Amino acid sequence: MKRYSLKWAAILGLLVVCLALGGCGESRSPFAGTYRSVEPFVGKSYIDLELKENGKGTWTLEGKTVEFTWVVNDGRIWIYTKSGAIIIVSPGNGGKMLSADMTADWHAGCPPQSCVTFRRVQEGG
Amino acid sequence: MTEGQDRSSERKVDGLILHELGQEVVLPAGARIVTQGEAPEFFYIIESGKVKVFRETADGIRTELTELAAGAYFGEVALVTGQPRTASVEAMEESRLIKVSKAEFDHLLDHNPQLSRHIINQLSQWLVHGDRRLESEVVHQVKLRQISWFDYALMIGLSIIMALVVNIYNDNKIPLIQDWGKGAVPEIALNQALEAYQNNKAIFVDARKSAFYNQEHIKGAMNLPLILFDLMYPLFRFTVEQTDTEKNKAIIVYGGSFSRRFDLELARSLKSKGTERVAVLSPYGGWSTAFPLEGQKPKAPASLPLGIPGYVEWLPVGIFVLILIPPIRRSPYLSVACRLILGFIFISFALSKIMRPAVFALNVVDYGLMPAWGVNLWALVLSWAELVVGLFLILGIRTRAAATLIGAMNVIFIVGLVNAIFHHLPINCGCVGEVGEPVNWWKVSKNAGMLVMCVQIFLYDRFFVLDRGGFTLRERKI
Structure with a gap:
């Protein structure tokens, strides 16, 4: 009986440690703030991007706001949408500029034809 | 003396x-x-x-x-x-x-x-x-060599329970079956769609990811990847308004695979935004032979480095050398090493996917082998199954059954990878949730190595195991 209790305790313990480690990430503070696209998206309208320190964020285009979550990993911002898309955003100029890869193909870089550049308009979140 | x-x-x-x-x-x-x-x-x-x-x-x-x-x-x-x-x-x-x-x-x-x-x-x-x-x-x-259905029921049951419970409380939770019970989407037959195409009476929208679209699509079709729908819809609406000034064109969505995830869901999303004349092309794969096509030469999809698990993942390839040496091939110490390596790989891969099942579900869709009702269930349960059997292997509990399950997973992975390679699918492996690991023959050989490791564990594992026969350490004390 005791042996089985120990066995299950060991499994649950490892599970908790694994999940705890899996949930760790880098600080969001340097990139929290409000950003606006440098140019109108396809010449139509600007995109407003808000990154809050609590890991939530919004993407606003043409008055339509979409919520997402974000983390910082290996110096890049990973935006996760509800639908499962991942947009990798590469910071530049000390975090004042962001380059978002709109292919959602997890490019480490940002293909020119699918790259949206943002400029920070307000710090913090 | x-x-x-x-x-x-x-x-x-x-x-x-x-x-x-x-x-x-x-x-x-x-x-x-x-x-x-x-x-x-x-x-x-x-x-x-x-x-x-x-x-x-x-x-x-x-x-x-x-x-x-x-x-x-x-x-x-x-x-x-x-x-x-x-x-x-x-x-x-x-x-x-x-x-x-x-x-x-x-x-x-x-x-x-x-x-x-x-x-x-x-x-x-x-x-x-x-x-x-x-x-x-x-x-x-x-007893040590015995495997019962209970072992499999234990591991699979634990995985299902954990997957369902965690999904309930997960901020990124997904429905167990995508679009279950949602209304049907009107379909348009291939010949009617072709006629509309030739008479310029419809706007064709490709619902797949941009890499698939770039590789091959109906000539003149727009790309609105379902996964970016929320972000891109305003732009799409603007583009449609520019294209269809008389507002009399139907929107025909295509790009479905066996899972029918992208085309059906995109059509539903468009209808939910007030677009009236939306239809889905039927049969879903017929467009590639019936319509004029355009596209670019297939290119390797984007990839990101995997980190430490990526290096560990090369170790299973080495098993092919070790099994050539009979005394090592049968060594129970090799079994222990195999268990630790497989356990580490599967646990680290599982952790990368568990908290964001939607991302993994889309990877599953990419392979085009899973029916619509199974995509989310598979995405939810597989990650937990990887974690549970990985833990069982490392802790030495029911190791033969755990090795069997990991072996079965590897067989499925190999089938998926080979299918993707032969069909030139522009996809990432999806093995590690948020890392774009390339699909290539190296990846197949890594999985084949892991399969061999599973067989080795199944046949020769007997040290540091806690099984029905009790705990077995290095020495047997009778």
Whole structure:
């Protein structure tokens, strides 16, 4: 009986440690703030991007706001949408500029034809 | 070893009085007194101290038989039978023994019927105990090798329960079955769609990811990847308004695969935004042969480095070299190494996917092998199954069943990878949630290596395991 209790305790313990480690990430503070696209998206309208320190964020285009979550990993911002898309955003100029890869193909870089550049308009979140 | 003078005093062994017998020897702890297989020369009586009796195989596996203390004796079996020593004896602490030669022992038996009867009685008891030990060991081995449905039910059940419970409380939770119970989407037959295309009466929208679209699409079709729908819809609406100034064109969505995830869901999303004339192309794969196409040459999809698990993942490839060496191939230590490597790989891969099942579900869709109802269930349960069996392997619990399950997963992964390679699918592996690992033959060989590891564990794993037969460490103590 005791042996089985120990066995299950060991499994649950490892599970908790694994999940705890899996949930760790880098600080969001340097990139929290409000950003606006440098140019109108396809010449139509600007995109407003808000990154809050609590890991939530919004993407606003043409008055339509979409919520997402974000983390910082290996110096890049990973935006996760509800639908499962991942947009990798590469910071530049000390975090004042962001380059978002709109292919959602997890490019480490940002293909020119699918790259949206943002400029920070307000710090913090 | 030190030898003393001949003994002339009386000694008592298990109630028997022995006169003028043998020589006294004093042995330090760890000294080998009798070695298995050697010719017998002496019979020993323990005056003080403690010895252990054991057998040892050629490859070093030791089975401890018993421990003997003051008053006990050993070495009589080989002297009686005339066969080589059946076991080895080692002093556990400094021990004082009486060493009796074979001639003296024979003389003793001839003239001491009480001792003869005692030894016969002792040997008989050993035979009976030996039979019981043998039975116990056989039962242990059978239980150790036994696999029951309970093992699989335990691991799969645990995975399903954890997947469902965690999904309920997960901020990124997904429905168990995507679009279950949602209204049907109007379909348009291939010939009607082609007619609309030729008469410029419809806007064709490709719902797939941009990499698929870039590789090949209907000439002139727009790309609105379902996964970016929320972000891109305003732009899409603007583009449609620019294209369809008279507002009389239907929107025909295509790009479905076996899972029908992208095309059906995009059509529903467009309808939910107020777009009236939306239809889905049927059959879903017919467009590639019926319509004029355009696209670019297939190129390798984006990839990001995997980190430490990526290096560990190369170790299974090395198994192909190791299994060429028979003694290593059958080594239970290799099984332990395989368990640790597989456990680490599967746990780290699982952790990268568990908290964001939607991302993994889209990877599953990319392979085009899973029906719509199974995509989310598979995405949810597989990650937990990887974690659970990985933990079982590392902890040594139900390792044969765990190896079977990991092996089955590897077979499925290999089928998916080979299918993707042959169809030039521009996808990432999806093995690690948020890292774009390329799909190539190296990835197939890594999975094949892991499959071989599973077979090795299944056949030879027996150390550091907690199974039905109890916990088994390096040495078997009977």
